[in-house]
Amino acid sequence: MIDDRFETGQITSRIGISATASLFDNNNDLITLIKDDDQSKPLNCILIDEAQFLTKEQVFDLSDVVDKLHIPVLAFGIRTDFQGELFEGSKALLAWSDKLIELKTVCYCGSKATMVIRPNAQGIPVKEGAQVEIGGNDRYLSVCRKHFKEAVRD
Template identity: 35%
Template sequence: MAELHFFTGTMDSGKSTLALQTNHNHAARGRVGRIFTAHDRSGVATVSSRLGLTHDAVEVDPGFDFWRYVVDQLTHGSRVDYLVCDEAQFYTAAQVDGLAKVVDELQIDVFCFGILSDFRTQLFEGSRRLVELADRMQVLQVEALCWCGKRATHNARTVGGEMVTEGEQVVVGDVDVEAEVHYEVLCRAHHRRRMTTERARAVSMIAEPLPFR
């Protein structure tokens, strides 16, 4: 029986890497799939991992219809055994409903990968609906770490070097600290205190590494 899977974690927990590995594993067994993404960090319709892995993908904009896409593919004679859906937090609730319909009515496996909550600690629309509908939900075991060494649980956004907790939910940025819009992961305590890596370094909370002789 086909299933709707949801793999989630913070930034830097390996979601896109696992999405690409999932596609590779199924393709290696002769299965034929499609890969989707939305607002990937590369800025193009590509699933990209911070490890340097990439794969072409179909861009999911707000008007994209998964059910219609898959039915069109099948109607025109194409084979579709599974879907890999990266950055699923950016999908609409209706699009997730469409993915569930693909699973139930067409018996096609769907593997979704995405962040649960945004920089304001509020659930993304797509992630909320996946939590409600997924047959299986798995929190990735590769733990991202806060600058303090504790497990990172929250995503933080900084603009011009200052952490913000208000604004548009979706703003494409980078993990490069030099970027105007920058993202990093923090533990809950330091997210609450708005204590980013740069702020902690400014007040000397991060110890410099000891020199080795």
């Protein structure tokens, strides 16, 4: 699944800054892709957005990029889905990363937001469905654990 809300092959910030991006999917061997790119033009750093969607094997490949190719990797993503479950990539990153830096997000109550809820068109939190649905601030709401638990209770 590719997020093409802006443009395929581009990474775009919420404020409109964009840059060319290399696309890959769950079937790609990242160590091979990165090694090939590095041989054609030396890479200084690898940036991965939406890292929660990586496979366990791809996270392992990225650790080889750091350990064997000596190229730093910065991966950005969220830990859990709208049901409070870890994504495969997040779980692997939590286990294999050398350093974790949490970017702070704030719940509507002012507390630290650590979870996300996915409201439907009527604003009611969705409790079942596909783990992945493309969208940003328009589809997901960052909340604290307390408000997440309140939202998902029957």
